[in-house]
Amino acid sequence: MLAIMLFLLVLSLVLTYINKRISLFMFPDSVQVTKTQSFLSWFGMAGVFVSLPFLWDGDYSNGLYPFVSGLISFTLAIVLVFISNSNLNTQFVQYEKIYLNSDDTLVVPGNDTYGFLDGALKRIKQIGPKYYFKELQAREKACSSLALSLMNDSVEETLANMRTLPWVVDNAVSDKAQFIFLMQYLLNRFDREKLYSNFSLIIKNALSLGSLIGLKLNDYPYPLAKIIAENESLMCLLGRQNGTNFVIDVDSYICDDDENVVCVFSARRFDIVNQDNAFIDKLQFFYKKLLSVADTYIILTNTHVIICCGESQTVLDIESQVFLTKQNDCFSFDEKVYFSVDDPDYFSYVMDTVLHKKS
Helix, strand or coil: CHHHHHHHHHHHHHHHHHCCCHHHCCCCCCCCCCHHHHHHHHHHHHHHHHHHHHHHCCCHHHHHHHHHHHHHHHHHHHHHHHHHCCCEECCCCCCCEEEECCCCCEECCECEECCCCCCHHHHHHHHHHHHHHHHHHHHHHHHHHHHHHHHHCCHHHHHHHHHCCHHHHCCCCCHHHHHHHHHHHHHHCCCHHHHHHCHHHHHHHHHHHHHHHCCCHHHCEHHHHHHHHHHHHHHHHCCCCCCCCEEEECCCCCCCCCCCEEEEEEEEEEECCCCCCHHHHHHHHHHHHHHCCEEEEEEEECCEEEEEECCEEEEEECCCCCCCEEECCEEECCCCEEEEECCHHHHHHHHHHHHHHHC
């Protein structure tokens, strides 16, 4: 019995590391799944499947305990997914301050987390569990359609399409929440090439769509408000617009008179010592990245890249000292110190855009 449970434990840990979503296949990608929930789900599924041959042979001493513990574990995982994907108030670490450029008013973005499964019990009572899980998949597809509409159609058409969705019509999901889900889909799961080749247009249209719904910047969750403000600063840096509606500030760096913050990224920092052995280098990279902690901020201004780690700062001139290399979604300015950035695709887009302008 102990050997079976240890086997299930190790197997579940390995499967969770390989892919944390497959065990919760009934939920679309818009549903956030943690490693703990994935582990419980894998443990539950493995326990049930391993126990079936023993139960079939009547060996209840070896089959009953994995079966019961597996069912409990899988059920717990499902319950935790529903709880964590309900509307919550999350205290985001707001390391970036956003001010209105017009009157220097501090904008305080919201801490609300819009849960994709919020109101699940009420909706299941309305349409039943079978159609509810079908609707979850339809909501994911609707985000894809709305994303294309936001990029190709007018903002008014996109809003009209959004308000005809059955779950919005039935008030199971508010138009505000559906808009936030659309933004999260765009930034996290939309085709990367389409997103970043049209990034400025998409963010501009999204901001207009939010205004039609009645949202101001302080109504957005902090991660979304941060990107909207940064996009305006980036477009101003690139000369694609004359000014910006927002001014970004950080506590860890004081800009010069002609300098302004464009973007700020949170990162985990780790050092790599080249061993002249490909296997050892990859192994070193893996475990150092795994053990690294989020203690670094990378600040991009119109003239510098500033790396803040604790009380130490490294300031690089953007015109002559910034040469970026990438390895396994990590970035380095000297191929010795690497940074695992919180949003590597977005960071890569911003830096590539700025460095391309520089060249």
